Amino acid sequence: MTQFITRICTVFFVLVTTVISAQQDFQGQAIYQTKTTVDMSNFGGGQMSDQQKKQIAERMKSMLEKTYILNFNRSESTYKEEEKLDAPGVGGGRMRGFMSSFTGGPQYKDIKENVILQEQEFFGKQFLVKDSLPKLEWKLGSETKKIGQYTCFKATATKSVDEMDFMSMRRRGRNNDDKKEDEKKEGEEITDTTKTELDNPLDELETPKFVVVTAWYTPQIPVSTGPGEYHGLPGLILEVQADKTVMLCTKIVMNPQEKEGINKPETGEVVTREAYNTIMKEKIEEMREMYGGRGGRGGGRRN
Template identity: 25%
Template sequence: MKQIGILLFLISFSAFSQEGKKEGIVQYERTTFWTNIVTRLTYLSAEEKDRVKLTWGSSDEGWKQKMTLAFNENQSLYMQGEDNAEQGWAGRKETFFLTKNFATEHSTDYIDLLGKTYMVDDSLHAPNWKILNQIKEVAGYICMKAVTVDTVKKQTITAWFAQDIPVQAGPERYFGLPGLILELDINDGDVTIIANKVEFKKLTNEFNLKKIKGKKISDAEYNKIIADFIKESIKGFRNPYWGLRY
């Protein structure tokens, strides 16, 4: 019923909205701080955690990846951007295409997960956002803070959404705020996804994906695979996030 309420609202107000700020492409930089992630592993002793912090902590500038989000009022496509290989090595791009359709309330995500390609196909399940009274600037836009919790990976999620881009799209599997999400912070800075460029333009074929084969599963099945793997890895003294997107 909640979704329907939102939809109704969108329909009733779409006529008044600023047409120019509803369609375009966002470039994000996704930075992974492995030191933070490793020191959260419950099976490490205090001494081992200190050793990780001491050795890697002060020079951890994060592992950087470019991501792009094509958006308009009704849909979005989030995927890996073009990295350049000046460091002497180019890694393989994994299958990672997240598509959301806000008009039909449907989500289809193509994800390489633990050696298999899946098509996570389900209706949209917006996270339970809490809106906080904080504002800051991201990529030139004034954003407001919202938080939620990833109950599967047990992570706190902080999103900063633009007050004046009336689109409910966002990076990773997050969406459903009154404005476009320009910054996402996973678990107190373990991973940050920060927009560095927002470009408004009429999109033509940007939402088109070439056909990807993948086993069709639901959100619940996807979450179960992740939850089981994390549980098993921690029990086996392995870092689950070497094989899993954080």
């Protein structure tokens, strides 16, 4: 009898140990294809040909269509762009490097610690942007759809947009431009003075204060994370639609044999997102003064 009880206790201990070990070793990898749509119709203030717009759109494609890898466990995750070589003549290195300052580098999230870290290089200097995870008030819906083999549920939220979020930027006064076009069709001639007054391409752009986010998550993978900064749902987020950007999961590998380390980054000057935005705006202003200010009309270089 004593031996039987001892065996039962031993089996129970092994089972408990196995379950705890499995929970600790739990890890997954999800691949996301992301795409941002840009309206090229008003690009360049109407002074560019359709062919020029097409060429720019092709060069921007590598920046607007990307593949990201999300490695995650129960509480932590890393999210970074898949490394690949640019096709010859496409995506200009200097332009790509400049735009990466706006789009962000590798990202780390810790749900338990409520922290998000993003590696960021700006004009040769390394930063580590650190903030609390953005809190989204998700509204859970009953609508479902299949993404691959996973049943996903719909959730929506309203998200505040970072003022330097390049992916959400649009031409300033776009709605007013539409009205002007309607007036022109009626024979009224409109003079657009902004083309001569603007001295910085970013002056043409604005960012909405809020956007509606639609997410699709699967309770079949019980982790509260997803691509980018998105988190907080009762299952892995497999698809996100936010403003003009779509993030769609195309592949999931659970408990891969070769697990990639989910490590907290430590390289770079630690700053908040607000402080980093201030640094970017100051650098842009510095560049504007260096290269001529108001189109070279009175705000240019001083001898």
